[in-house]
Amino acid sequence: xxxxxxxxxxxxxxxxxxxxxxxxxxxxxxxxxxxxxxxxxxxxxxxxxxxxxxxxxxxxxxxxxxxxxxxxxxxxxxxxxxxxxxxxxxxxxxxxxxxxxxxxxxxxxxxxxxxxxxxxxxxxxxxxxxxxxxxxxxxxxxxxxxxxxxxxxxxxxxxxxxxxxxxxxxxxxxxxxxxxxxxxxxxxxxxxxxxxxxxxxxxxxxxxxxxxxxxxxxxxxxxxxxxxxxxxxxxxxxxxxxxxxxxxxxxxxxxxxxxxxxxxxxxxxxxxxxxxx
Amino acid sequence: xxxxxxxxxxxxxxxxxxxxxxxxxxxxxxxxxxxxxxxxxxxxxxxxxxxxxxxxxxxxxxxxxxxxxxxxxxxxxxxxxxxxxxxxxxxxxxxxxxxxxxxxxxxxxxxxxxxxxxxxxxxxxxxxxxxxxxxxxxxxxxxxxxxxxxxxxxxxxxxxxxxxxxxxxxxxxxxxxxxxxxxxxxxxxxxxxxxxxxxxxxxxxxxxxxxxxxxxxxxxxxxxxxxxxxxxxxxxxxxxxxxxxxxxxxxxxxxxxxxxxxxxxxxxxxxxxxxxxxxxxxxxxxxxxxxxxxxxxxxxxxxxxxxxxxxxxxxxxxxxxxxxxxxxxxxxxxxxxxxxxxxxxxxxxx
Numbered sequence: 001x002x003x004x005x006x007x008x009x010x011x012x013x014x015x016x017x018x019x020x021x022x023x024x025x026x027x028x029x030x031x032x033x034x035x036x037x038x039x040x041x042x043x044x045x046x047x048x049x050x051x052x053x054x055x056x057x058x059x060x061x062x063x064x065x066x067x068x069x070x071x072x073x074x075x076x077x078x079x080x081x082x083x084x085x086x087x088x089x090x091x092x093x094x095x096x097x098x099x100x101x102x103x104x105x106x107x108x109x110x111x112x113x114x115x116x117x118x119x120x121x122x123x124x125x126x127x128x129x130x131x132x133x134x135x136x137x138x139x140x141x142x143x144x145x146x147x148x149x150x151x152x153x154x155x156x157x158x159x160x161x162x163x164x165x166x167x168x169x170x171x172x173x174x175x176x177x178x179x180x181x182x183x184x185x186x187x188x189x190x191x192x193x194x195x196x197x198x199x200x201x202x203x204x205x206x207x208x209x210x211x212x213x214x215x216x217x218x219x220x221x222x223x224x225x226x227x228x229x230x231x232x233x234x235x236x237x238x239x240x241x242x243x244x245x246x247x248x249x250x251x252x253x254x255x256x257x258x259x260x261x262x263x264x265x266x267x268x269x270x271x272x273x274x275x276x277x
Numbered sequence: 278x279x280x281x282x283x284x285x286x287x288x289x290x291x292x293x294x295x296x297x298x299x300x301x302x303x304x305x306x307x308x309x310x311x312x313x314x315x316x317x318x319x320x321x322x323x324x325x326x327x328x329x330x331x332x333x334x335x336x337x338x339x340x341x342x343x344x345x346x347x348x349x350x351x352x353x354x355x356x357x358x359x360x361x362x363x364x365x366x367x368x369x370x371x372x373x374x375x376x377x378x379x380x381x382x383x384x385x386x387x388x389x390x391x392x393x394x395x396x397x398x399x400x401x402x403x404x405x406x407x408x409x410x411x412x413x414x415x416x417x418x419x420x421x422x423x424x425x426x427x428x429x430x431x432x433x434x435x436x437x438x439x440x441x442x443x444x445x446x447x448x449x450x451x452x453x454x455x456x457x458x459x460x461x462x463x464x465x466x467x468x469x470x471x472x473x474x475x476x477x478x479x480x481x482x483x484x485x486x487x488x489x490x491x492x493x494x495x496x497x498x499x500x501x502x503x504x505x506x507x508x509x510x511x512x513x514x515x516x517x518x519x520x521x522x523x524x525x526x527x528x529x530x531x532x533x534x535x536x537x538x539x540x541x542x543x544x545x546x547x548x549x550x551x552x553x554x555x556x557x558x559x560x561x562x563x564x565x566x567x568x569x570x571x572x573x574x575x576x577x578x579x580x581x582x583x584x585x586x587x588x589x590x591x592x593x594x595x596x597x598x599x600x601x602x603x604x605x606x607x608x609x610x611x612x613x614x615x616x617x618x619x620x621x622x623x624x625x626x627x
Contacts, residue, residue, distance in 0.1 A: 168363035171330050176377040176428055177351025186379070190367040 034253065037246035044242070056247040065221060066248055069229035072139075074255070076214065076225055077207040079143040084154050084203045085196055087147070092158035093188055097167070107159070110152035118149030118213055130217050137219040145213050150206055154199045161195030162188065197267040205256050226252045279341025279431040279464060280306040281327060286336035288322055288488075296322040298488035299336065304466060304481075306341075309458045311479035312468045315511070319488040320468045324434050327466065329353050341431055351380070353432075356425030360437040362417045364409035370396065370420050371405040377428035395423045399457075415446045422457070433458075435467035439474060451477055472512045476500060484508045501609070506536060506616045515541045515570055518585050522612065536613040537622055541586040543609035546571060547602045548595055554604035555585050559595045569594045573601055 029047055037043035038057070040050035060066050095103055116122050126145055127136075135141030165188060173183045189196065211227040218224055221232075230248055233241045281304040288297040296319045304310045312320040325331040327338055329350030338346045345353045356377075364373050371392045372379075378388035396405055399419045409417055418438065425433055438454060439447045455478050458465050469475050475482045476496040483493045484507075492504040503509035509517045522537035550556065557573035568588050575583045587603045595601050610622035 166361060166363065168359045168361055169365060171350075172357065172359060172363035172365075172424075173376070173380070174330070175328055175350045175355060175357045176424075177380045179351075182380060186376075187365055191365070193367075 034246065034249055037242065038250045040243075040246075042243075043246050056243040060244055060247045060251070063244065065224065065229045065232070066244075066251075068222060069224055069226040070251065070255075072223055073208055073225035073227065073252075076139060076142055076146070077204040079139065080146045080150065080207045081200050081203040083143065083147045084150050085200050088151055088154035088158050088199060089189065089192070089196060090184075091151075091155045092162045093184060095155065096159050096162040097170075107152070107156060111156055114149050114152035118146060118210070120212065123212070123216060126213075127216055136217060137223070139218075139223060141217050142214050145217065146207055146210060149213075150203055154203065157199055157202070158192065158195050161192040165191050194267045197263050201260055201263050204259060208252075208256055280304055280308075281432060281464065281466065282337075282339040282342075283323075283327075284337040284339070286323070286326065286338065287334045288319075288326055288331060289334045295488050297326065297333075297336075300488070300490060302483060302490060302493065304464060306464055307462045308464055309455065309478060309480045310464075310466045311475035311482035312466060312485060313472060313475040313482055313511075314470065314485035316470055318485040320470075320485050321436060322488075323485070324436055324466060324468045327353075327432075328355055328357050328434050354428075354430050355432045355434055356428050356430035357434040358418070358421045358425050358436065358438055360440060362409075362421040362441070364417055364420055364424075366409055369406050369408055370401060370412070373409065373420055374423045374427050376424060392423070392427060395427045396420075398426075399423050414442050415450060418442065418450060426461070431464065433463055433465040435465065437469060438467055439469070439471075447474075454478060473514055476512070484511060486511075500540075502611065502618065503538075504618050506538075506613055509538050509611070509613070513540060513542075515586055515588065517541075518544075519613075520583055520585070534615050536616075537610065538613060539605045539610040539622075541570060541588045543606045544585070544587040544603040545606060546587045546589040546593060546595070547604065548593070548599060549602065551602045551604045554602040556600070556602050557585065559597050559599050559601050560584070562594065562597055567591055571595060571601065573603055 033045075033047040036047055036050045039052050039054070040048070041053045041055070042051070043056075095107065100106070117126070130136050130141045130145065133141070135144065169187050169191065170183045173187050178186060208225075209227060211231070214225050215228045215231070218228070221229070226248070230245065230252065233245045233248065235241045281302075283300055283302040286297050286300045286302075287295070289295050298319075300319075300323065312323055314320045322331060326333050327340075329345070329348060329352075333346055336346070337344060340353060340355070365376065368376070371389050374392035374395055375383075375385075375388040378391060379385075383391075393402075393405060396402060399422060401416065401419055401423060404412065404416060404420075409420065412420065418441070435454075439450055442450055451474065454467075467478070476499075479496055481493065481495050482499060483490045484499060485491065486507050492499055492508045494504075499508060499512055503512055503517070506519065509519065517538050517540050520537045522535040544555075545551075547554065555573060555575055557575040559571055560574040561572040563570040563572075565588070568590055571587045571589045571594075573585045573587060575585060585603060587601075589595070605622070608621045612619045612622045
């Protein structure tokens with residue numbers, strides 16, 4: 001490559017700096033708002049230095065649905081994560097060990113279709129299906145639909161980890177008399193634990209942020225998760241209730257951030273994606 | 278402890294590849310047995326079929342007289358060491374060694390005590406709390422051995438036990454393995470593609486090619502009297518001299534495709550003419566340390582330009598270009614007809 005002249009190099013660096021600042025500002029301003037607005041006496045739609053108060057939190061605790069909805073979110077996330085991780089681990093293990101004709105095509109097809117299952121396009125069929133299975137207004141219904149939507153990606157991620165585990169580990173265990181389930185429990189699961197952690201966090205974050213499916217399938221406001229309840233925070237005048245909304249948003253974001261930090265520190269995220277570490 | 282008997286053992290992989298072809302083999306109780314062959318000859322498949330990791334297409338595997346052909350690996354009472362050792366990376370050394378007992382539901386404290394005992398036998402005392410990733414190659418190998426021993430199996434199976442060690446360590450491990458096997462007295466089968474390894478360690482060995490066994494015998498027998506040209510050219514760190522031969526008129530072997538074979542180690546070199554010796558010109562001298570490998574280019578008597586290798590002691594090393602003579606030691610030159618051993622060249626000719 002030809003060496004740029006000093007003046008051009010400086011201009012280039014200024015340009016890059018400006019661009020990076022703009023992008024950074026675009027993403028950090030909402031976070032700044034999230035950090036300041038809940039503690040502001042009169043939060044606006046812009047980020048500003050707050051006139052400090054904790055009244056917003058008191059108001060939130062008085063709201064009958066706020067805290068219960070966080071519990072609902074946790075239930076849905078935990079249920080879905082348990083199902084997704086278990087099923088994906090078994091499927092990924094089988095898919096990476098057993099020769100199935102057209103295995104990769106199947107996996108890519110599932111991956112392609114999975115985004116439809118939990119998407120707007122399948123709203124009506126999913127609703128009808130849930131209706132006929134008597135799963136309307138049940139948490140199980142939401143958990144099952146979300147599991148179906150998330151499984152292909154989870155299998156895809158986990159298969160990367162099971163593929164990277166040498167078959168000789170399992171053969172060694174088998175020679176010593178381990179049953180297939182023991183092999184999975186003693187050897188495969190611990191070896192792919194970073195993958196399991198990754199998929200758990202990813203699933204929880206997906207369910208935590210999902211609005212459409214619980215909104216569609218749950219009727220009882222007592223069962224509504226946080227993402228749906230947030231939608232109801234309006235003042236009598238039909239305006240968004242910013243104090244309540246900002247405070248709730250902060251509470252809503254905290255568990256996911258905490259979980260991410262915890263798991264990241266404990267296991268370290270390792271997406272292989274074909275790159276050897 | 279038990280011997281292993283294979284009868285008409287055949288393994289055909291789903292793609293039609295015949296990895297084992299109606300193979301018969303008897304491995305005696307307490308023997309250190311080598312399966313030797315080039316890659317793809319079926320030696321690893323054979324070992325894995327004995328372990329139960331592959332199921333035989335037909336034929337029979339017996340361990341200690343009992344038919345185990347259809348038994349799953351865990352019920353054959355074999356201990357196996359894998360080529361990559363297959364130590365569980367998430368368990369420490371003690372848990373790795375104790376794993377066979379964990380499967381048998383021995384309480385944790387008890388099995389860790391037993392593991393410490395086995396580890397001490399193999400000089401792994403200080404390493405019990407380490408993870409496999411923190412061990413050297415030689416230590417990993419000993420942990421894998423200890424894990425196989427902890428199950429107190431009747432048979433040990435070792436898949437390329439030395440191939441993951443560097444050259445220096447390999448020699449050490451070779452001696453170690455041979456001594457350990459001697460002390461334990463457990464029937465042990467190991468797979469290798471390195472003929473020197475097989476010769477050095479085994480009590481007896483089988484040389485395999487294309488899913489069949491080409492020769493079974495002690496290392497001495499296989500080295501001195503290779504049963505066919507394949508074994509003759511595969512065994513020996515300096516390949517056997519194989520020369521096309523013509524039978525003298527009137528002999529029983531006339532007209533057949535004959536090959537005369539003699540190992541470079543069994544040729545005596547001289548710089549003066551000898552009776553019954555190959556005469557030629559020294560083409561290349563390769564230093565092997567205390568000996569040299571001399572390549573003689575046969576001039577007058579033999580075929581035009583045939584090359585004969587001779588191992589020569591350091592005291593009589595010739596110069597390239599000199600004339601030299603090489604005489605086979607009595608009984609060491611062999612004659613092959615259609616690839617199979619006929620006998621010592623003198624007997625066959627006489």
